[in-house]
Amino acid sequence: xxxxxxxxxxxxxxxxxxxxxxxxxxxxxxxxxxxxxxxxxxxxxxxxxxxxxxxxxxxxxxxxxxxxxxxxxxxxxxxxxxxxxxxxxxxxxxxxxxxxxxxxxxxxxxxxxxxxxxxxxxxxxxxxxxxxxxxxxxxxxxxxxxxxxxxxxxxxxxxxxxxxxxxxxxxxxxxxxxxxxxxxxxxxxxxxxxxxxxxxxxxxxxxxxxxxxxxxxxxxxxxxxxxxxxxxxxxxxxxxxx
Amino acid sequence: xxxxxxxxxxxxxxxxxxxxxxxxxxxxxxxxxxxxxxxxxxxxxxxxxxxxxxxxxxxxxxxxxxxxxxxxxxxxxxxxxxxxxxxxxxxxxxxxxxxxxxxxxxxxxxxxxxxxxxxxxxxxxxxxxxxxxxxxxxxxxxxxxxxxxxxxxxxxxxxxxxxxxxxxxxxxxxxxxxxxxxxxxxxxxxxxxxxxxxxxxxxxxxxxxxxxxxxxxxxxxxxxxxxxxxxxxxxxxxxxxx
Numbered sequence: 268x269x270x271x272x273x274x275x276x277x278x279x280x281x282x283x284x285x286x287x288x289x290x291x292x293x294x295x296x297x298x299x300x301x302x303x304x305x306x307x308x309x310x311x312x313x314x315x316x317x318x319x320x321x322x323x324x325x326x327x328x329x330x331x332x333x334x335x336x337x338x339x340x341x342x343x344x345x346x347x348x349x350x351x352x353x354x355x356x357x358x359x360x361x362x363x364x365x366x367x368x369x370x371x372x373x374x375x376x377x378x379x380x381x382x383x384x385x386x387x388x389x390x391x392x393x394x395x396x397x398x399x400x401x402x403x404x405x406x407x408x409x410x411x412x413x414x415x416x417x418x419x420x421x422x423x424x425x426x427x428x429x430x431x432x433x434x435x436x437x438x439x440x441x442x443x444x445x446x447x448x449x450x451x452x453x454x455x456x457x458x459x460x461x462x463x464x465x466x467x468x469x470x471x472x473x474x475x476x477x478x479x480x481x482x483x484x485x486x487x488x489x490x491x492x493x494x495x496x497x498x499x500x501x502x503x504x505x506x507x508x509x
Numbered sequence: 510x511x512x513x514x515x516x517x518x519x520x521x522x523x524x525x526x527x528x529x530x531x532x533x534x535x536x537x538x539x540x541x542x543x544x545x546x547x548x549x550x551x552x553x554x555x556x557x558x559x560x561x562x563x564x565x566x567x568x569x570x571x572x573x574x575x576x577x578x579x580x581x582x583x584x585x586x587x588x589x590x591x592x593x594x595x596x597x598x599x600x601x602x603x604x605x606x607x608x609x610x611x612x613x614x615x616x617x618x619x620x621x622x623x624x625x626x627x628x629x630x631x632x633x634x635x636x637x638x639x640x641x642x643x644x645x646x647x648x649x650x651x652x653x654x655x656x657x658x659x660x661x662x663x664x665x666x667x668x669x670x671x672x673x674x675x676x677x678x679x680x681x682x683x684x685x686x687x688x689x690x691x692x693x694x695x696x697x698x699x700x701x702x703x704x705x706x707x708x709x710x711x712x713x714x715x716x717x718x719x720x721x722x723x724x725x726x727x728x729x730x731x732x733x734x735x736x737x738x739x740x741x742x743x744x745x746x747x748x749x750x751x
Contacts, residue, residue: 280710280712280729281712281714281727282534282538282551283538283547283548283549283550283551284538284542284548284681284683284729285535285538285539285540285541285542285548286683286712286714286727287714288532288535289534289535290530292524292531292553293527293530293531296524296525296526296527297527298527299527300526300527305525306525306526306527307525307554307555307560308525308552308553308554308555308560309524309525309552309553310550310551310552310553311534311550311551311552312549312550313549313550318549318550340692340696340713340715341692341693341696342692342696342699342700342713343696343699343700343703343704343711344703344710344711344712344713378691378693378694381693381694381697382697383692383693383694383696383697383700384693384696386696418715439526441526441528449620450582450583450584451582451583451620451623451625451626451629452620452623452625454582454583454584454585454625454626454628455623455624455625457584457585458584458585458625461585461586462585468522468586469585469586470522470523470528470586471582471584471586472523472528472529473582473660485523485528487522487526
């Protein structure tokens with residue numbers, strides 16, 4: 268398993284109060300899987316300086332990459348850039364290149380680049396900007412931490428710019444099969460199969476379809492040959508021929 | 510702020526691989542807010558014994574309540590009960606009361622209570638069962654940790670059974686107003702208002718509707734009088750009369 272590892276940090280009171288349903292985590296999970304990077308952990312924290320700082324420091328030490336969403340807008344509760352700078356122990360301020368991007372954008376749109384909007388040019392020292400093709404205000408990468416917006420359209424556009432920069436691992440492959448039995452019926456045999464293929468991961472997800480219980484079995488791994496062998500064994504198993 | 514605090518721990522490879530979109534966090538957030546309990550943090554971890562154990566121990570020490578979802582089914586990757594027992598340093602095994610619930614259920618449905626299904630009666634010592642009106646297999650509360658299923662219909666039913674047992678705080682109230690300006694236009698004044706009402710939380714969420722930029726402003730708190738005063742001030746502010 269040589270795939271790089273990653274964590275996500277979702278920042279925002281609105282997720283934890285139930286006002287907003289986060290959708291960036293699911294998008295990131297799918298994109299990372301396609302890029303051969305394993306998402307190992309995700310956390311959601313509120314707009315609290317110390318909480319963001321300690322979560323960033325815990326996650327960046329434990330994983331190859333950390334992806335954050337939220338808290339980089341113009342309002343008083345957008346404190347992610349300052350918290351990230353504090354986590355790294357570097358200073359943060361309005362940076363000329365980020366300011367130039369905002370100036371060009373607001374000149375084009377005829378709106379004023381006021382003090383609040385200028386907050387979006389606050390970038391920690393040493394960070395590389397992440398382009399925002401939707402609304403100009405950039406994200407940034409500092410060390411192994413990629414800081415992106417919470418608005419889903421902007422998060423997705425920023426991630427599309429970041430991912431090609433990162434070294435992926437072997438693609439994470441998966442195959443699945445639906446079985447018209449409850450998972451309790453096949454759990455024993457599935458466990459034995461999982462023990463025979465220790466490099467693969469076997470998941471079992473119950474569902475009810477047209478009133479009948481069934482189970483979706485999913486096998487994941489990076490070795491296509493092993494994956495094929497496991498699926499053959501699995502098909503025999505659930506077909507009762509093994 | 511005398512409201513009890515809470516954290517959520519979502520357990521499951523399928524969330525982190527992008528196969529499944531978690532919906533229990535959003536449901537829990539809304540239910541806790543209605544019950545006067547503040548959800549302060551959420552984490553998602555994979556089906557890994559040590560990772561579950563360390564996350565449970567970190568969260569149960571930091572918050573009044575921890576709610577977990579996932580990993581209590583019949584298959585080899587359902588390891589939550591064992592990880593919770595390890596976190597508390599108590600033993601775990603098939604318990605008579607849980608077994609009786611499963612026996613009655615499978616007798617009713619005509620299915621076999623095999624070894625795999627019997628795993629769902631593994632309950633840590635000292636835990637109190639949480640009823641499962643959907644599919645019988647119970648969750649449990651151990652100390653301040655409430656362990657529930659990952660299937661949304663079952664998670665919701667279990668939570669409905671647990672919440673009335675817990676002491677809530679003052680209801681968390683919120684009021685909102687939509688403004689047809691970008692958040693950068695009103696951010697400065699909003700920040701000043703937030704400083705005037707330190708016990709309230711002010712959120713600002715940009716949207717695009719029919720091609721026009723707007724912002725939803727949300728004020729949250731437990732003091733209805735303060736909340737009303739803040740909304741009056743906010744309405745003047747965005748109406749330009751202040």
